[in-house]
Amino acid sequence: MDFGKLFELVVSSSLVNNYVFTMFLGLCIFFGVTKKMETSIGMSITFTTVMMISAALSWIVYKFIMVPLNIEFLLIIVFIGIVAGLVQGSDTVMRKLAPDLYNKLGIYLALISTNCIILAVPLQSVGNKYNFIETIAFAFGSGLGFSLAMIIMASIREKLELADVPVPFRGLPMAFVITGLIALAFTGFSGLITL
Amino acid sequence: MDTVRTPKEQQLIISASPHIRSDESTGRIMWTVSAALLPATIMAAYYFGPYAIFLIALTVVSAVGFEYLYQRGMNKEVTVTDGSAVLTGLLLGLNLPPTVPFYIPLVGSAVAVVLTKQLFGGLGFNVFNPALIGRAFLLISFPKLMTIYAEPTAQFVSMDAKTAATPLGILKLDGIGKLMEVYGDQMTMYSQLLIGNCAGSIGETSAIAILIGGLFLMFRGYISWHIPVSFLGSAAVLAWIFGGKGFFTGDPILHLLSGGLMLGAFFMATDYVTSPSVKKGQLVFGVGCGFLTMLIRLKGGYPEGVMFAILIMNCFTPIIDRSFKSEVFGAVKVKKEAAKQ
Numbered sequence A: 001m002d003f004g005k006l007f008e009l010v011v012s013s014s015l016v017n018n019y020v021f022t023m024f025l026g027l028c029i030f031f032g033v034t035k036k037m038e039t040s041i042g043m044s045i046t047f048t049t050v051m052m053i054s055a056a057l058s059w060i061v062y063k064f065i066m067v068p069l070n071i072e073f074l075l076i077i078v079f080i081g082i083v084a085g086l087v088q089g090s091d092t093v094m095r096k097l098a099p100d101l102y103n104k105l106g107i108y109l110a111l112i113s114t115n116c117i118i119l120a121v122p123l124q125s126v127g128n129k130y131n132f133i134e135t136i137a138f139a140f141g142s143g144l145g146f147s148l149a150m151i152i153m154a155s156i157r158e159k160l161e162l163a164d165v166p167v168p169f170r171g172l173p174m175a176f177v178i179t180g181l182i183a184l185a186f187t188g189f190s191g192l193i194t195l
Numbered sequence B: 001m002d003t004v005r006t007p008k009e010q011q012l013i014i015s016a017s018p019h020i021r022s023d024e025s026t027g028r029i030m031w032t033v034s035a036a037l038l039p040a041t042i043m044a045a046y047y048f049g050p051y052a053i054f055l056i057a058l059t060v061v062s063a064v065g066f067e068y069l070y071q072r073g074m075n076k077e078v079t080v081t082d083g084s085a086v087l088t089g090l091l092l093g094l095n096l097p098p099t100v101p102f103y104i105p106l107v108g109s110a111v112a113v114v115l116t117k118q119l120f121g122g123l124g125f126n127v128f129n130p131a132l133i134g135r136a137f138l139l140i141s142f143p144k145l146m147t148i149y150a151e152p153t154a155q156f157v158s159m160d161a162k163t164a165a166t167p168l169g170i171l172k173l174d175g176i177g178k179l180m181e182v183y184g185d186q187m188t189m190y191s192q193l194l195i196g197n198c199a200g201s202i203g204e205t206s207a208i209a210i211l212i213g214g215l216f217l218m219f220r221g222y223i224s225w226h227i228p229v230s231f232l233g234s235a236a237v238l239a240w241i242f243g244g245k246g247f248f249t250g251d252p253i254l255h256l257l258s259g260g261l262m263l264g265a266f267f268m269a270t271d272y273v274t275s276p277s278v279k280k281g282q283l284v285f286g287v288g289c290g291f292l293t294m295l296i297r298l299k300g301g302y303p304e305g306v307m308f309a310i311l312i313m314n315c316f317t318p319i320i321d322r323s324f325k326s327e328v329f330g331a332v333k334v335k336k337e338a339a340k341q
Helices: A003-016 A018-024 A027-033 A037-069 A072-097 A098-111 A116-127 A132-161 A170-191 B028-034 B038-073 B086-094 B104-118 B131-141 B167-173 B178-185 B186-193 B207-218 B226-242 B252-257 B261-268 B279-299 B306-323 B336-340
Strands: none
Touching: A003 A018, A003 A132, A003 A170, A018 A116, A018 A132, A018 A170, A027 A037, A027 A098, A027 A170, A027 B261, A037 A072, A037 A098, A037 A116, A037 A132, A072 A098, A072 A116, A116 A132, A132 A170, A170 B104, A170 B131, A170 B279, B028 B038, B028 B086, B028 B207, B038 B086, B038 B104, B038 B207, B038 B336, B086 B104, B086 B261, B104 B131, B131 B178, B131 B207, B131 B306, B178 B186, B186 B207, B186 B252, B207 B261, B226 B252, B226 B261, B226 B279, B252 B261, B261 B279, B261 B306, B279 B306
């Protein structure tokens, strides 16, 4: 096992090719939950977990069911189905078995099922022909990058709560401006790792 | 229509005694920092000639102009006399290559003052260093113009400057051997870099001039030692360990003297608004800047990483400030379980 490559994969997917700041994916959740630090931390934990499980599941289904049956053209539909089914299933199971945890993190599950990063990660890992371990590392890195983005964003938005921002720019417009400026800073990472 | 209450309207300041009178003010600090940049500006004038001075003047005037126009246009109190726009313009001007066309400074100061500072609510609320966002914006928008560096001529009249690569650019493309070829021996290289006789941005080349200004600020107590020392120290250690072919063979002095490291460490990273206010947090901030600078210089796609390193750490400043929150004096610690009920 090449640990160096796995490490590069995690760094690359979390910092260099951060989904939010270089590809501008997953913005609906990103802007939705980053008003408060508490919700962004809850979302980070739930999101990274779901991301890793769904990427692993998608990889297994692709490798052992879709490739032998020659139905790779159904990729997007099948992956959407897997994500939605997984999220709905874990929602039900969590509500019955761990109501405490459900009260804390359950509300984020419904939002995740329609997120684009959660679909982009299995699609990209299939496209780049990652093996099982690499897929999990890639999903972990992507989740980590998204969590980092949300936590940075929440801390900045909480700081700006009292700032004298011009009225037309309050709330969402300012969030877009901040995201753009963070993306500008993150261009510094470009060229760091070329996989 | 609802009126929106802004913090500006609630300007009744009440504080507990003792009330100490001090003649320190935002304006005084800003003007002193600008004055501390004077040696670097003089060296820039000596090496890069009148056009460089014209560029610096243009950024300063346009930064002040944009701030004035914005504040008049938004019916806000005009605060251009506090010197913060002058300082932003001066720093942006010192960070430009010496041969850029005149519209580059104008775009840069508009982005710096309006987008990065005023839109966030004015001085004190901006998350990013305005001058650095201005420069990063220019570097991404005009990548060709912003990376042409002129050879220092030391002749006050010559206008047709020859282009040359910066020391870090040579180091990135051709390695340390080529750099030695250009300068002869090691001591010559150090001394040339120290006085600023090398290609680079207008005000970043002369390490000694920036050092004089930075030490002056430190002596006057306007900046503390935490950020510059941890920034330069971590960068030097990392350059020593990872800078060469094998471990522990790098050249820390070369990395300290070249590029914008000195200017960044003393004047940009220490910005009150965008760096942590707690001392422990400042150390974390400085080490982070040093680490990211060397990461980008040695492994990244750009030859120079100081600007991006400081901007990235600016993103983390609110988090650093939260995690090093000092304890409230006299507060009673409440257990978590008890607090919930």
